[in-house]
Every structure is written in C-alpha cells, then in structure tokens.
Amino acid sequence: MQQIINFIIRNKNFLLFLLLFGIALVFTIQSHSYHKSKFINSANFLSGGVYNSINNISSYFDLKSQNKILAEENNRLNQLLANSRIDTNTIKTDSTLKLNYKYTSARIIRNSYNLSNNFLLINKGKNDSIKQDFGVRSSLGIIGIVDHVSRNYATVISILNTKSRISAQLKKTNHFGSLTWNGKSPNIIQLTDVEKIAPVTQGDTIITSGRSSIFPKGIPVGTVINSKLDATENFHVINVKLFNDMTNLEHVYIIENTDTAEIKNLLESANE
Amino acid sequence: MNNSITGHTIRFLLLALFQVILFNHINFLGYINPYVYIIFIFFYPIKNNRPLFIFLSFLMGLTIDMFSDTGGIHAAASVCIAYARPVFLKFAFGTMYEHNTVKFNNTDFGAKLVYIALLTLLHHIIMFSLEIFSISRILLVFQKTLFSGIFTILMITLLSIIFSRKS
Structure with a gap:
C-alpha cells in the first residue's frame, strides 16, 4: 500500500499530465462526433x-x-x-393559414x-x-x-x-446526393453520392432537396464547377462553388x- | 509573492482575450493564424510549482477551446508542452539551466530562438493533428504546422523583445 502511495507521490506530475491530457482528448473526440460536444462550446x-x-x-x-x-x-x-401572378388584393388573412416553415x-x-x-x-x-x-x-x-x-x-x-451532411440535388433533375466538405477551400464544397446516371454539366445549379426535415426544398447552394466519378465508379463527386461568400x-x-x-x-x- | 500572482492572472486573461479576439481572426492567406497565447507557457517562471503550472496551461488551452469551438485540441497541446518544457529548457540553455541561472531577460538570443521554435512546432503539430484528425490528410497537418508555426515564432519573438525588461 505504502509503495503505491509512494509511487503516486513520486510520479504526481506525470499522472497529472496524463489525467489532463486524457480529459482534453475526450473533449476532442467528442467534438468530432455529431451533436456530442456537450461541455465545451462557445454558446455560453x-x-x-x-x-x-x-x-x-x-x-x-x-x-x-x-x-x-x-x-x-x-x-x-x-x-x-x-x-408574381397572385393578386395580393384577393388574399384574405386567414387565421387557419398553415405555415410549414417559420423564419x-x-x-x-x-x-x-x-x-x-x-x-x-x-x-x-x-x-x-x-x-x-x-x-x-x-x-x-x-x-x-x-x-x-x-x-x-x-x-x-x-x-x-x-462532419456535416446536408441533402441536396440538381435543380434541373431530381437526382440527389449529400453535401460534404473536404476542408480545403472555403468557397468550394462537394456533392457526393449522386447516381452515375445523372446528367451533370458545368454551371448547373445545386439546390437543397427537402428530403430532410431541416431545409425546405429549393434553397440555392451553388453551381457545378466540375465532377468526376468516385473510387467505386458508381457515383459522382461534384465540386460546387457556393453562392455565399462564407468569409x-x-x-x-x-x-x-x-x-x-x-x-x-x-x-x-x-x-x- | 502577491504581486506575481496578480501579474500572472492579468497576463493569463490578456493573452486569452487577445488570442480569441484578434489573433484567431487574422486568417492570413485564408488559414494562417498565429497562436500567441502559448507565450504564457514559454515564459512562466522556471522555479515553479510544477502541478500548478501544468494545470494553468491546461486551463489556458481550455479557455481558447471554449471560445473557438474546437473541443480540446488547444488544451491537449498546451498540457503537452507544459510537461515537456524542462527537456527543451535543458536542450536550449544547457548548463545554464542545470545551474538554475536562466533568466529569460538576459539569455543568449540564439538559444532563446531555438527554445521558442522547438516548443512552438511541438505545440502546433499536436494541435493540428488533433484538429484534422485523419492520417490520410497528414500533408495538410504538416503544411498548417509549418506556416502557422513560422507566423507564431515570429510574433512570439517580437513580443518577447518588446516586453523584455532590461535591467
């Protein structure tokens, strides 16, 4: 018993280092999984x-x-x-009017x-x-x-x-995929998992698909710069130039x- | 004694504040930022209470992490360099360190630069590998370490020259 205590006292700096480093690693790993970084975030x-x-x-x-x-x-x-062809004078304010999306x-x-x-x-x-x-x-x-x-x-x-995945599609057809980012340029993101059969040409517009319940369909994302097939040769990987200046x-x-x-x-x- | 505690507290708060308000938003060429807050760890007095010093470094890193939503990468890197500091002090200052006569204000400039550069690179490589967290993009880790490292070393050297008290 005494030897254990002696060991702890002798190595207390190293043990403290290991403990704190371990805590930091746990925080880091948590932050790499979606919606899990509970303790350390800037919304306090x-x-x-x-x-x-x-x-x-x-x-x-x-x-x-x-x-x-x-x-x-x-x-x-x-x-x-x-x-717009809707005559604004004929719309009556209706208390039962249902809005699907609130801004x-x-x-x-x-x-x-x-x-x-x-x-x-x-x-x-x-x-x-x-x-x-x-x-x-x-x-x-x-x-x-x-x-x-x-x-x-x-x-x-x-x-x-x-880590983010957002469902998006081509504007002219309904072929969809998910938006990811490879971490390189803040102006260009990638649209992956689009079926090989989809006709992708340079300059096409990409919009959100409305398949997830988060975004309504049709919010603009960007335009196609170029596309190539992924390693399995079944799906397109499309580079998309964002309409937004994220900076x-x-x-x-x-x-x-x-x-x-x-x-x-x-x-x-x-x-x- | 009391005076030095106040001094360290003020330095801690000022460095954390300047890092998150100013230095995190420089974005030179899109991604190069100096991480100047580690100057707190570099020039912490050499005769110190070691557990307290390691804990303070952890706290410093965690503060930066909280402000920049990066999990625990700054905390991990700061704790590492705080623990490894004696080795680098011995390497850079040699016999002076063993005789307990190192004073950061009047050491040789070359030795000080070596000390700053090595610790900065160690800190940055731990931080960026935890940030990017994937072996397949190891080149990006080295690239970021190199460019941000040069920027940090430059800033810290300048700051240490400006704020050194000449006796």
Whole structure:
C-alpha cells in the first residue's frame, strides 16, 4: 500500500499530465462526433457575451457591404412580388393559414472558416425558441444547422465542416446526393453520392432537396464547377462553388420546420 | 509573492482575450493564424510549482477551446508542452539551466530562438493533428504546422523583445 502511495507521490506530475491530457482528448473526440460536444462550446454566456460586445463594435466596419447585400435581397424580393401572378388584393388573412416553415432573423457574431470543423455563433437562443437541428440560411444560400443552444446564443455547424451532411440535388433533375466538405477551400464544397446516371454539366445549379426535415426544398447552394466519378465508379463527386461568400456573413435566417415532430413520429412508426 | 500572482492572472486573461479576439481572426492567406497565447507557457517562471503550472496551461488551452469551438485540441497541446518544457529548457540553455541561472531577460538570443521554435512546432503539430484528425490528410497537418508555426515564432519573438525588461 505504502509503495503505491509512494509511487503516486513520486510520479504526481506525470499522472497529472496524463489525467489532463486524457480529459482534453475526450473533449476532442467528442467534438468530432455529431451533436456530442456537450461541455465545451462557445454558446455560453461568457464567450457569447464577449463575442457579442466585440461584434457590436466590429459590425460598424462592415455596414456598407452588408447594407448592399440586404438592399439587393430587397430588390430581388420586390421584383418577385411585382411579377408574381397572385393578386395580393384577393388574399384574405386567414387565421387557419398553415405555415410549414417559420423564419427568424439573426446575426452572426462569430464567423470561422479556417479550421476543418467550423462552427458559427449567432445571437439568438432558447429565449427566441431556437432549438437544435434548425436550418440556417442567408439571402444567397444555405449556411448550416443549429447545434448547441444556450439562453441567448446558439452555435451553428457550418457547411464548411467535415462532419456535416446536408441533402441536396440538381435543380434541373431530381437526382440527389449529400453535401460534404473536404476542408480545403472555403468557397468550394462537394456533392457526393449522386447516381452515375445523372446528367451533370458545368454551371448547373445545386439546390437543397427537402428530403430532410431541416431545409425546405429549393434553397440555392451553388453551381457545378466540375465532377468526376468516385473510387467505386458508381457515383459522382461534384465540386460546387457556393453562392455565399462564407468569409463575409452577417445577417442570416433561422428556419424552423413546424412539422418536424410529426415527420419524426411517422418515420419512427414506419421503422418499427 | 502577491504581486506575481496578480501579474500572472492579468497576463493569463490578456493573452486569452487577445488570442480569441484578434489573433484567431487574422486568417492570413485564408488559414494562417498565429497562436500567441502559448507565450504564457514559454515564459512562466522556471522555479515553479510544477502541478500548478501544468494545470494553468491546461486551463489556458481550455479557455481558447471554449471560445473557438474546437473541443480540446488547444488544451491537449498546451498540457503537452507544459510537461515537456524542462527537456527543451535543458536542450536550449544547457548548463545554464542545470545551474538554475536562466533568466529569460538576459539569455543568449540564439538559444532563446531555438527554445521558442522547438516548443512552438511541438505545440502546433499536436494541435493540428488533433484538429484534422485523419492520417490520410497528414500533408495538410504538416503544411498548417509549418506556416502557422513560422507566423507564431515570429510574433512570439517580437513580443518577447518588446516586453523584455532590461535591467
């Protein structure tokens, strides 16, 4: 017994090192599996508060370009409205009108694109009824999926994350695949698992497929740069240039699918 | 004694704050950032309470991890270099270290540069291999280690020259 205690005392530095290194490794491995990094994330009041107050200052430097982006979006939406064939005068506000998707606007207070697993921080949280697995988009295209939520902040798994998988498809046909990222360029992501038979040509538009309950169908993603077959020669691996400039993001929209619970229940009962 | 504790606390907080607010957002050429916070571990006094020093390094890394959503990569790398520091001190400063006469303010510049460079590269290679976490992309690990390492070494050398107290 005494020898054991002596051993511990003699090697206490090494044991302490091993313990702390082990804890750090556990955190690292947790962060590499989807939705598991429970303890260490930036959606707490300390780091969220620090980033929020810094962003309050730094957002001033960006006002001009962000204003331009918002004005362009307004312009586009006005154009859509003016040219739509629906007569806006005849629509009556109906209290039973059912909305499948609810949008909430938010601001990105920390952007990140230089790691291989990037997370963003937004300034909406539980108090604004944001929950895990809500989609996030900007005016130009998809951004990611909400991961951890605290009272006033939430972290978002960016599409620039080697762990993220989002279902997407070609705009002109219905061939679908999943969006992944190889960690190289912040402007280019990969669409994998698209059937070999699908006609893919340069310049085609990629949109979300609406197959998962997170994003509605038709949110733009990017355009095809080039494609090749993967190692099994059965599927395309397509390089997609994003519409979004992921290095310059500020105003985003959080998408809530109000039918998620129903869809989940249905799928679970189908699996049984 | 009291004075030195306050000094270390202030240095700890300032370095963590500067790292997450400023140095994490430099993104030179898209991905090159200096990780300057490890200067806290480099120039921590040599006569120290070793367990406390290792624990403080862990805390420093974990703070950076919390702010940048990276799991535990900075914590792991910081603990490693804190534990391995005596070996590097002995290698860089030789007999001076064995006689307990190393003072960072008036050591030879070359020896100090070797000490900074080796520890920085060790820290970066552990950190980036944990971040990328795949053997098939080992080249990317080396590339990031090299470029970010050069940037970090440059920044730390400059900072240590600017803030060194000449007697």
